[in-house]
Structures are given as C-alpha cells and as structure tokens.
Amino acid sequence: MNLKVLVASIIIVGALIFGASTFIESNIEYMDFAKAQSVNKKVQVKGKWVKEKESQFDAAKAQFTFYMVDDNDQEVKVVLDGAKPNNFEMATEVVAKGRFKDGYFHANELLTKCPSKYEGNGEAVKKTL
Amino acid sequence: MFGAAIIKIAFAASILSTILYFIVHKNSSEQVKRFARLFYELAVAGVVTASVMMIYFILNHQFQYYYVWNYSSTDLPLPLLVSTFYAGQEGSFMLWALYTGIIGLVLLRYTSKRGYEAEFMAVFSAIFSFLILMLVVKNPFKPIWEQFSSELLHVGEIPSTVTNFIWVDQARSLWAQIPTEGKGLNALLQNYWMVIHPQILFSGFTSMSIPFAYAVSAMLKKDYVSWIKVATPWSVFGAMMLGTGIILGGYWAYETLGWGGYWGWDPVENSSLVPWLVCLASIHTMLAQRKNGTYIKTNFVLSMFCFILVLYSTFLTRSGVLGETSVHSFVDPGMWVYWLLLFVIALFSALGFGLLFSRWKEMPVVPVEHSLVSREFALFLGASSLVFAAIFIVIGTSSPIITNILKGKISAVDPSFYVTTTLPLGIAIALLSGIGQLLWWQNSKTDALLKQLLLPVILSAALTVITFFMGAIHPMMIIFIFASSFALFTNVIMGIKIVQGNPRMAGGSLAHIGIAIMFLGFVASAKYDDVKTVNLEQGKQVEALGYKMTYVGYQPLERGRFGFNVEVEKNGQKFVVTPVMFKEGDEGSLIRNPDIINLITKDFYVSPLSLEVPEGNEVTIFKGKTETYEGMDIKYLDYTFTQTKEQGNYLVMDIEVTKDGKKEIIHPTMSNKGGQPVYKEALLSNTGISFEIKSMNPSKNDDEAKVTLTINGVNNSSASHASKKETLVVEASVKPYINLVWIGTVALIGGFLITIVRRIKEVSKK
Structure with a gap:
C-alpha cells in the first residue's frame, strides 16, 4: 500500500514539475517590434499589413515578404517561411510568430483575423440588396 | 416574432420539466411525473419546430433573417445549403440543443425502465434548458433590419425601384428593404465534410452530458455503486461519437484545408480532445469499480468533468477570450454570451461538486487490496496518464488566460508544448494498455507474467529494429514505437484468445489495437514526413522526393474554382493530381485546397502555393x-x-x-x-x-x-518575353504510413461498438 502511494506521488509530482517547466519554456510572448528586436527568442507580434508597400512571394526560397506595422506604428519587413496565407487580404489584423534576424522579422507562422467575413457590416448588406 | 417566441416557450417548458422532475425525486408522485414528461416533450417539440423553421427559411432564401443572410446564399448546392444551419454561433447551439433534446427522449425511456427517470431527467433537462437559453440570448431568428437599421429601415413611400421589402409597421409606414442575396458560406467550409463533421461532433458534445447527468442523479439517489452499470454504455457511446467527430475534423483539415497535417494543436481541436481523454479515463476507472468496488469518488469526479470540460471548451472557443492566439477566427459574441457561459460552468460545477462534497462521508470506502502487479493498478495508472494528458492540454490551451492573470500579458504556448508533454504519457499509455491485458485482477504471479511478456516483447523489438533501419532513429521515437508495437502485439495475442472464447468481449482488445496502430501512424506520418517546395514550370518535368512532376495547365471548375493539373510519375505508375486555388470574396483572398495520391504505404500530398505568371513587361x-x-x-x-x-x-x-x-x-x-x-x-x-x-x-x-x-x-520584338511560361509553385510532401492512422481509427470505433453492445446486454439482463 505504502509503496503504491509513494509511486503514485512521485509520478504526480514529477509530472507537475515537468509540465510547468515545459509551459514556461514554450510560452511565446506578445510584444511589439521594438521589444522583439532586443530579445533573441521566438515571440509574436500583432499588427497590420502595410498594403501600400510591395509584397511578394519568392518561389525559389518559398518565402513570402511583406511589410507590417505594429500597434506602435513601427514598420518592419517580415519574411514568412511559406506562401501568402489564406484570407490574407481580408485580414484586419495579422499576428506574426518568429524572431528578428538581420534587420527583418523572420516569421515561421502567420495568423490572420478576419472579422469582416463573419460579422455582417453595413457595407456588406448594401451589396446584397 | 414567431421563431423567437417558440424558443422562449421551449425554454420555459424545459425549466418547468426540471423543477417538476425534482419534485418527483422528492415525493415520487406518478401524476407530477406525467406532467414533467409532458413538459420535456413540449420543450423538445419547440426546439424541433424552431429547427424546421430555420431549415425552411434557409432553403427558401428568406434573407429577412440576419442569420440566413449572414451564412447562406442562393448559389449553394443543396447539402451545403442545409449545412449553413450550423455555420454560425446561434445555429450550432441550436443543433446542439436539437440533438440533446432528441437523445433525451431515448434516455427518458431508458432511465424510466431502470428507476432513474426523475433524477436523471431533472439534471438532463437542466442541461437542455441551458442550451435553449443560449438561443434565447442570441436569437437565431433576428430580423435583418435590427442588425442594419440605418441601411435597411425606411419611413414613408416605397420607391417603385424597390421590389423586395417588408412592412415592419404599416401604421407608421415603416418598412425595411430586404437583401436579394445572402453573404454566403465561408469558402473554407464549402466542402462535403461540413455536411457531416459538425453533426457528429455535436452528437459527441451531447453525449458528454450523459455521464454528468448520471453521476449527479446517482448522488441524488445515494446510489454509489449500481449507477455505474447503467451509465457505462453511454460513456462508451459518448467516447465513440466524440472520438469519431475529432478524427473526422482531423481528416477534413488534412484532406481539404491544406494544413499539411491532420492535427495542429489548435484550441478548437484541443477543446474537443480534452473531454474525450477524460471520458476514456472514466471508462477505465468504471471498469475497475465494476470489478471490485474501488474508485467510487474518482468515477463521480471524472464523469462530471466530461461535461464540465465540454462547457469550459465552449467558453474558451466561443467567448472570444483566446483573442488572437487561434488560427480559427471567432466573432466576439458579446458580453452576454461570455458571462452566461461562465455562469453556466459555475452553476453545473457547483451543483455537481457541491453534491459530491455533501455526500463524501456517506460514500463507502473500499480498501484498495490489489498489488502493484495487478490489472487494477494498471488501469489506475492508465487512467491517470489520460487525465494528465488532459490536464496538460487544458493548461496549454488556457495559456492566454493564465498568462493574462499572472503577468497581465497574453501569450500562447508553442505547439511543441503539447508534443513534449503528451509524448511520455503516450508511451505510458501504450505500455500500460499492453501490460494491462496480461495482468489478472487483484494479483498476478510475476513469473507467469514474465512468460507471457516474452513473445510480445520479442515481436516489438523486432519491429522497432526494422523501423530503425527504415529511418526512425530518434531516441524518444524508438521508445514510442517499441511501446506502441508492444501494445499492438499483446492486444492482438489476447484478442485472438478472447475471440476464441467469447467474441462479444473483444471490444477492449480491438480498441487498444486501434490506438496502438494510430500511435504508429502518428510517428510515421508526422515525424518522418518529407516536405519540399517545388517550382513547376509549365510542361517541364521536375523531380522531387522521388516523384516526377509535370504541370500541364489549369481548368476552371464549378463555383469560380480553378484546378491545376499536375502529372505525377513514380516507378512507371502515372497519376494526375488536381490541387485547387481560387479567389474568394470581394477582396480576392486566395484559397487553396491540396490533392493527395493515396498509396498503400504512403500519401503523396500536393499543396498549391501560388501561380507565378511570367513578368516580361x-x-x-x-x-x-x-x-x-x-x-x-x-x-x-x-x-x-x-x-x-x-x-x-x-x-x-x-x-x-x-x-x-x-x-x-x-x-x-x-x-x-x-x-x-x-x-x-x-x-x-x-x-x-x-x-x-x-x-x-x-x-x-x-x-x-x-x-x-x-x-x-x-511592340515587343524580343522573343525572350513570349517564351516564358507560367510556373506553379507547390509544396509536395510524402506522408509515410498515414493509412495506419485511419485504419487505427476504424478499429478503435469498432472496439467501442462491440463494447457498447456488450454493456447494454448486461444492463438489460438484470
């Protein structure tokens, strides 16, 4: 009986410590570009796509390059591993996950938020009259 | 309006039914019971009527309803048109309510025969009430002019150019112009999976409320032992439905959404996985209680958590609390829904756990008398591993909330968190599901066990060595492959013995065989896949990953889509894949669907990235x-x-x-x-x-x-511009042995089915 309780508690404590440390390690913090530049780790930055500026897909490297402005209006070139995401044009906000590298933000994941599609707005209803 | 009124009546009826059933629980009056039943049936009739109305409005393009306008359009084919019923928040709650109501009619008969009707239906009808309440708060029949009053509402003469209108209040000459077309279904959802996946998933959510209702009603009845027998088939049924829903979602993501994989540890996926894991754990501890009476409290806690976690998941994914950290886009449904969901979680938790604590001392304590080498202990460890996996996934998914409270800043965990934490648990689960089959209840003889272990260990070692030479060289993967093969071989060996004795008992073995095969499929297809970006200039053959590919051109498909034909050649065999790309919406977002060559030992997966048109000028x-x-x-x-x-x-x-x-x-x-x-x-x-x-x-x-x-x-003279051809850029990947994942799923579901039949027969025999 005692042996079982011992085994069980060792397993539980071990699992909790393991879980907590992994949690802290793999947390990706939100920050702006200024702060992201100063830390050398994977972070995520929220902002908007600068549509006026060039954006292009480099087929040879399979990278998509565009400019993004964060909530503090800092503009940064972002290079994404992969193609332009679905819904990119519709996105009101984008979140880039990655890290700074040689003056640009190297993203390996890009999330897009597209509320306009899902939430009916006045412009949309006029088009369907 | 009529629809909203029906929903309100249904809500009142189901609340009344809850109260009356509770009175029956107190005084066992047959007369009151008849009324309680009647009100429950009335509530179901209300929800069914509302659903039929909604379907009717969708099929007839009644765009005066905001919901119909927002999610459907006239150009959708019939099955997709029907599926817009649950494309939005309100409709998916209505689907959930509909299934809950209908399955409640079945449960009413089932529990009535087993003396559980009053208590069970009191709880179940309370759950039903909550779902209808969501529809009262977020009315699916909201008129469109309430949403867009400034655009659509007008006073005075109706101009002759306006043909599509409705009088809102003729006495005050108030009228509304009605759209002639809907906004349409999100292109990513326009797919036949949309027709079946949500239906099965919501049946799964519905079934998770059954163990909860049983646990609470058992405590109301102070029956701490025999409820397990009545509840088990339903817990297994819930596990089967939710499991099927989860896997179908994964297959949908893999086959059409082009995420490259079937699982992305996204909050939406996680939130259905967590209740499923807890439900699986509860099935195992219930089994232990049936055998020797232990784990009484554990079974109450786990059964209740099946449903509480469904509620918590709904809160996480529907309330907008996750912010920008999920790939899925959620509309912020408003503070009403946020607080209502929190209130409901608090209410049902307080009800369930309050009752548990008040009954705590009454519950019989069965001393645990088994040794470390017993089937009970293996079941306990297995259930614990499942629960720990669920806890880790809940913590990871809740990371935006946790970090917001602790640090005041939102951050999500990297998907690697889930892999790191669940991999050791997966290994433990695989080993235990093998050993558990070899162990006896109470106590096993160690030397007898060792003898039985010999054959499966040799076979697993052999398979692990083979996979090592096939390229599986990472230490953790070697351990995982060994553990999964061990689970596979022990369960096959035991399964054969069981089938020779009584095939009806083979459910457990078959389900474990399924899990083991799935685990092997996960390692092969997710860890040892090969990915490469390939540029395919039209008409030119390019070789990548051992496949020769030639892009031959594109052709228009239905609904504005374009199919890009790529000829693929491997070892003399020829295939054609047609991945799809199209622009969607006014703003021209590019949507891409992959295409797959399904071979026996691997999938060749071609995901389009872009079409580069020559840029000479x-x-x-x-x-x-x-x-x-x-x-x-x-x-x-x-x-x-x-x-x-x-x-x-x-x-x-x-x-x-x-x-x-x-x-x-x-x-x-x-x-x-x-x-x-x-x-x-x-x-x-x-x-x-x-x-x-x-x-x-x-x-x-x-x-x-x-x-x-x-x-x-x-006047372009130089020929160089003209000779340039368009180039299709694709991401090609080879997913080895991905069929194992699907084969394992089928075996798992088969195992659940056999178990349900066996357990139902047991309860029916009495």
Whole structure:
C-alpha cells in the first residue's frame, strides 16, 4: 500500500514539475517590434499589413515578404517561411510568430483575423440588396 | 416574432420539466411525473419546430433573417445549403440543443425502465434548458433590419425601384428593404465534410452530458455503486461519437484545408480532445469499480468533468477570450454570451461538486487490496496518464488566460508544448494498455507474467529494429514505437484468445489495437514526413522526393474554382493530381485546397502555393534613377500621397519617360479605400503605351524607395518575353504510413461498438 502511494506521488509530482517547466519554456510572448528586436527568442507580434508597400512571394526560397506595422506604428519587413496565407487580404489584423534576424522579422507562422467575413457590416448588406 | 417566441416557450417548458422532475425525486408522485414528461416533450417539440423553421427559411432564401443572410446564399448546392444551419454561433447551439433534446427522449425511456427517470431527467433537462437559453440570448431568428437599421429601415413611400421589402409597421409606414442575396458560406467550409463533421461532433458534445447527468442523479439517489452499470454504455457511446467527430475534423483539415497535417494543436481541436481523454479515463476507472468496488469518488469526479470540460471548451472557443492566439477566427459574441457561459460552468460545477462534497462521508470506502502487479493498478495508472494528458492540454490551451492573470500579458504556448508533454504519457499509455491485458485482477504471479511478456516483447523489438533501419532513429521515437508495437502485439495475442472464447468481449482488445496502430501512424506520418517546395514550370518535368512532376495547365471548375493539373510519375505508375486555388470574396483572398495520391504505404500530398505568371513587361526603378526599357528612358522622379476621408489613400507618381528624344511626365496612380488597392494606368501621348504601378515601396530612404511598373502596348520584338511560361509553385510532401492512422481509427470505433453492445446486454439482463 505504502509503496503504491509513494509511486503514485512521485509520478504526480514529477509530472507537475515537468509540465510547468515545459509551459514556461514554450510560452511565446506578445510584444511589439521594438521589444522583439532586443530579445533573441521566438515571440509574436500583432499588427497590420502595410498594403501600400510591395509584397511578394519568392518561389525559389518559398518565402513570402511583406511589410507590417505594429500597434506602435513601427514598420518592419517580415519574411514568412511559406506562401501568402489564406484570407490574407481580408485580414484586419495579422499576428506574426518568429524572431528578428538581420534587420527583418523572420516569421515561421502567420495568423490572420478576419472579422469582416463573419460579422455582417453595413457595407456588406448594401451589396446584397 | 414567431421563431423567437417558440424558443422562449421551449425554454420555459424545459425549466418547468426540471423543477417538476425534482419534485418527483422528492415525493415520487406518478401524476407530477406525467406532467414533467409532458413538459420535456413540449420543450423538445419547440426546439424541433424552431429547427424546421430555420431549415425552411434557409432553403427558401428568406434573407429577412440576419442569420440566413449572414451564412447562406442562393448559389449553394443543396447539402451545403442545409449545412449553413450550423455555420454560425446561434445555429450550432441550436443543433446542439436539437440533438440533446432528441437523445433525451431515448434516455427518458431508458432511465424510466431502470428507476432513474426523475433524477436523471431533472439534471438532463437542466442541461437542455441551458442550451435553449443560449438561443434565447442570441436569437437565431433576428430580423435583418435590427442588425442594419440605418441601411435597411425606411419611413414613408416605397420607391417603385424597390421590389423586395417588408412592412415592419404599416401604421407608421415603416418598412425595411430586404437583401436579394445572402453573404454566403465561408469558402473554407464549402466542402462535403461540413455536411457531416459538425453533426457528429455535436452528437459527441451531447453525449458528454450523459455521464454528468448520471453521476449527479446517482448522488441524488445515494446510489454509489449500481449507477455505474447503467451509465457505462453511454460513456462508451459518448467516447465513440466524440472520438469519431475529432478524427473526422482531423481528416477534413488534412484532406481539404491544406494544413499539411491532420492535427495542429489548435484550441478548437484541443477543446474537443480534452473531454474525450477524460471520458476514456472514466471508462477505465468504471471498469475497475465494476470489478471490485474501488474508485467510487474518482468515477463521480471524472464523469462530471466530461461535461464540465465540454462547457469550459465552449467558453474558451466561443467567448472570444483566446483573442488572437487561434488560427480559427471567432466573432466576439458579446458580453452576454461570455458571462452566461461562465455562469453556466459555475452553476453545473457547483451543483455537481457541491453534491459530491455533501455526500463524501456517506460514500463507502473500499480498501484498495490489489498489488502493484495487478490489472487494477494498471488501469489506475492508465487512467491517470489520460487525465494528465488532459490536464496538460487544458493548461496549454488556457495559456492566454493564465498568462493574462499572472503577468497581465497574453501569450500562447508553442505547439511543441503539447508534443513534449503528451509524448511520455503516450508511451505510458501504450505500455500500460499492453501490460494491462496480461495482468489478472487483484494479483498476478510475476513469473507467469514474465512468460507471457516474452513473445510480445520479442515481436516489438523486432519491429522497432526494422523501423530503425527504415529511418526512425530518434531516441524518444524508438521508445514510442517499441511501446506502441508492444501494445499492438499483446492486444492482438489476447484478442485472438478472447475471440476464441467469447467474441462479444473483444471490444477492449480491438480498441487498444486501434490506438496502438494510430500511435504508429502518428510517428510515421508526422515525424518522418518529407516536405519540399517545388517550382513547376509549365510542361517541364521536375523531380522531387522521388516523384516526377509535370504541370500541364489549369481548368476552371464549378463555383469560380480553378484546378491545376499536375502529372505525377513514380516507378512507371502515372497519376494526375488536381490541387485547387481560387479567389474568394470581394477582396480576392486566395484559397487553396491540396490533392493527395493515396498509396498503400504512403500519401503523396500536393499543396498549391501560388501561380507565378511570367513578368516580361515590368521595370523596377529606384527613386531618382533611370531605367531603360525597349528604347525608352524611364525616370522615377517623385510621388505625392494624400489621405482623405472620401478617397482614402491616394498616391500619384511622377514618371519621366523619354522616347525618341521627346520627354514627357506621366502620372500612374494608386488608390486604396479599405481593402485591395486600385491601380490606374497612365498613357504616353500618341503612342498607345501604358504604364501601371504593380507594386511600390514608398520608403523615405532613397536606397529602398522603388516602384515596379507594368508596361503594355510596346511592340515587343524580343522573343525572350513570349517564351516564358507560367510556373506553379507547390509544396509536395510524402506522408509515410498515414493509412495506419485511419485504419487505427476504424478499429478503435469498432472496439467501442462491440463494447457498447456488450454493456447494454448486461444492463438489460438484470
């Protein structure tokens, strides 16, 4: 009986410590570009796509390059591993996950938020009259 | 209006039914019970009527209803049109309520025969009430003019040009113009999986409320032992439905959404996985209680958590609390839904756990009398591993909330968190599901166990060595492969013995075989896949990952889609894949669907990235510099940029063109009033040559400031431009042994089915 309780508690404590440390390690913090530049780790930055500026897909490297402005209006070139995401044009906000590298933000994941599609707005209803 | 009224009546009826059933629990009056039943049936009838109305409105394109307008359109094929029923928040709650109501009618009969009706239905009808309450708060029959009053509501004469209108209040000559077309279904959902996946998933959510209702009603009845027998078939049923729903979702993501994999540890996926894991754990501890009476409290806790976690998941994914951290886009449903969901979680937790604590001392304590080497202990460890996996996934998924409370800043965990934490648990689960089959209840003889272990260990070691030479060389993967093979072989060996004895008992073995095969499929297809980006110039054969690919051209498909045909050749066998890309919506977002060659030992997965059209007639010029193109000198002088409310962003370029000694300054423009920029070309006088901005960088730094112009109308003499062909860029990948994942799923579901039949027969025999 005692042996079982011992085994069980060792397993539980071990699992909790393991879980907590992994949690802290793999947390990706939100920050702006200024702060992201100063830390050398994977972070995520929220902002908007600068549509006026060039954006292009480099087929040879399979990278998509565009400019993004964060909530503090800092503009940064972002290079994404992969193609332009679905819904990119519709996105009101984008979140880039990655890290700074040689003056640009190297993203390996890009999330897009597209509320306009899902939430009916006045412009949309006029088009369907 | 009528629909909203019916929902309110249904809500009142189900609340009444809850109260009356509770009175029956107190005084066992047969008369009151008849009324309680009647009100429950009335509530179900209300929800069914509301659902039928909704389907009718959708099929007849009644766009005066905001929901119908928001999610459907006239061009959808029938099955997809029907599926818009649950494309939004309100409709998916209605589907959930509908299934809960209907399955409640079955449960009413089932529990009534087993003396559980009053208590069970009191709880179940309370759950049903909560779901209808969501529809009272977020009315699916909201008229569209309530959403867009300034655009659609008018007072006075109706102009003769308006044909589609409804009188809102004729006495005050108030009328509303009604759209003639709907906004349509999100292109990513326009797929046959949309027709079945949500239905099965919501049946799964519905079934998770059954263990909860049983646990609470058992405590009300102070029956701490025999409820397990009545509840087990339903817990297994819930596990089967939810499991099927989860896997179908994964297959949908893999096959059409082009995420590259079937699982992405996204909050939406996690939130259905967590209750499922807890339900699986409860099935195992229930089994232990049936055998020797232990784990009484554990079974109450786990059964209740099945449903509480479904509620918590609903809160996480529907309330907007996760913010920007999920790939799935959720509309912020408003504070009402947020607080209501929190209130409901608190209410049902308080009900369940309050009752548990008040009964805590009454519950019989069965001393645990088994040794470390017993089936009970293996079940306990297995259930614990499942619960720990669920806890880790809940913590990871809740990370935005946790970090917000602890640090005041939102952050999500990297998907690697889930892999790191669940992999050791997966290994433990695999080993235990093998050992558990070899162990006896109470106590096993160690030497007998060792003898039985010999064959499966040898077989697993052999398989692990084979996979090592096939390339599975990572230490953790070697352990995982060994553990999964061990689970596979022990369960196959035991399964054969069981089938020779009594095939009806083979459910457990079959389900474990399924899990083991799935685990092996996970390792092979997710850890040892090969991915490569390939540029396919039209008509030119390119070899990648051992496959010869030739892009031959594209053709239009239905609903504005384009199929891109790629011929694939491998070892003399020829295939054609047709991945799909299309622009969706006014703003022209690119949507991509992959195509797959399904071979026995692997999938060849082709995901389109983009189509590069030749760009011969373009010139890129830095600011202040001159470029030469077909005898013309083109100089980028400057640009002016204005921003006004009416016009939005407006950009005018000053370009100096020198042709045949004549200088002229032209002004191509770009305007952008929300959405996609609009470009306007500028013509060079008396030539027919036009210049249009393709892209530009308006940087203040002259080294970066540049513009790319598209030049048309020049009599192009050089052949080099014409000979360039379009290029299809794809991501090609090989997913080895992915079929194992699907085969394992089928075995798992089969195992559940056999178990349900066996357990139902047991309860029916009495």
